Amino acid sequence: METNQHVEKFYQAWGTLGSNWGINKTMAQIHALLLISENSLTTEDIMEKLNISRGNTNMNLRALMDWGLIQKEHKKGERKEHFVAEKDIWKVSRLIARERRKRELEPALKILEELRSIKDTDAESKRFKKQIDEVYKFTSMVDSILDKFIKSNTSWMMKIFAYIAK
């Protein structure tokens, strides 16, 4: 079966991409695997295909559920848990944006807000404040765009993307 090699290539690539963006490689690979699987997969299926331990598989499946990227599926007559991924890539991108905004951007923004509110008036503090202010303004703009994006639907996204790319 040729397709297996292609599937492997895909989840290897997705794993590398993920780890360059601060996401655990295995998590990204499991996600890739489910993303291109027609049918739901069990923990065993995943362990076998990716050659990883039960513990590792379980932990990363939980993480993917936390992110909202995959879901449990119960098959009648089967006791094992089956997992399916959200397949719509636009929706996937919104889910990822949501989590990263929450986990990384928001805490950074909080610190910038804190630093911005300094009341010192000597020259050095003023300069520092001014630079922080620019960083803050930029970051909160990114934050609000992300927010818009997360709450939007696919057709809005497509419209905006087309507008920008034109």
Added chain:
Amino acid sequence: METNQHVEKFYQAWGTLGSNWGINKTMAQIHALLLISENSLTTEDIMEKLNISRGNTNMNLRALMDWGLIQKEHKKGERKEHFVAEKDIWKVSRLIARERRKRELEPALKILEELRSIKDTDAESKRFKKQIDEVYKFTSMVDSILDKFIKSNTSWMMKIFAYIAK
């Protein structure tokens, strides 16, 4: 001096943010330090403020220069190298986007293109190809937006951002 504590808080936060996005913590901290320094700094200055070794400092300064985020500055009468950061946060964001696109998005896109060109015709391959296709289309759209963004200037960016956020 109060400001020092604030400066420290800033580069700690920036370092954490960086490492969550696949950028070496020290690199992000040096960048933060230079970003809010009025004057250029030497390797010694940085080693001292961040409490890191000469080798580490040197490597990360090179990396920051590769990214185009900082530059050498020669001071008359001084033999040591001094470094200054690009201060305009809009420009900084374009430089970061450029590097990440080049280093991570482009290689991923190349693999997707490869997988997309499979000629197999059995049902499973067709399904696989269809899903890859969607991922590819989304990714190349992101890629072209990033390209536009990188080549744009600040006022274009502000206009687009305002349009989206409205």
Added chain:
DNA sequence: ACAAATTTTCAGAAATAATTGAAAGTTTAA
């Protein structure tokens, strides 16, 4: 050409992150 000042390199050490696997916990069917 020399030597002091400075920068670069990189093998080994240290720190951090991911993974395993087996024991403990939970669920379910009879």
Added chain:
DNA sequence: TTAAACTTTCAATTATTTCTGAAAATTTGT
């Protein structure tokens, strides 16, 4: 209930990344 089927947890191990520091290389002033 009980026990088999299955999932979860987490201490210990393994892998990966980052950092150090001293030696080598380079640059510059005399």
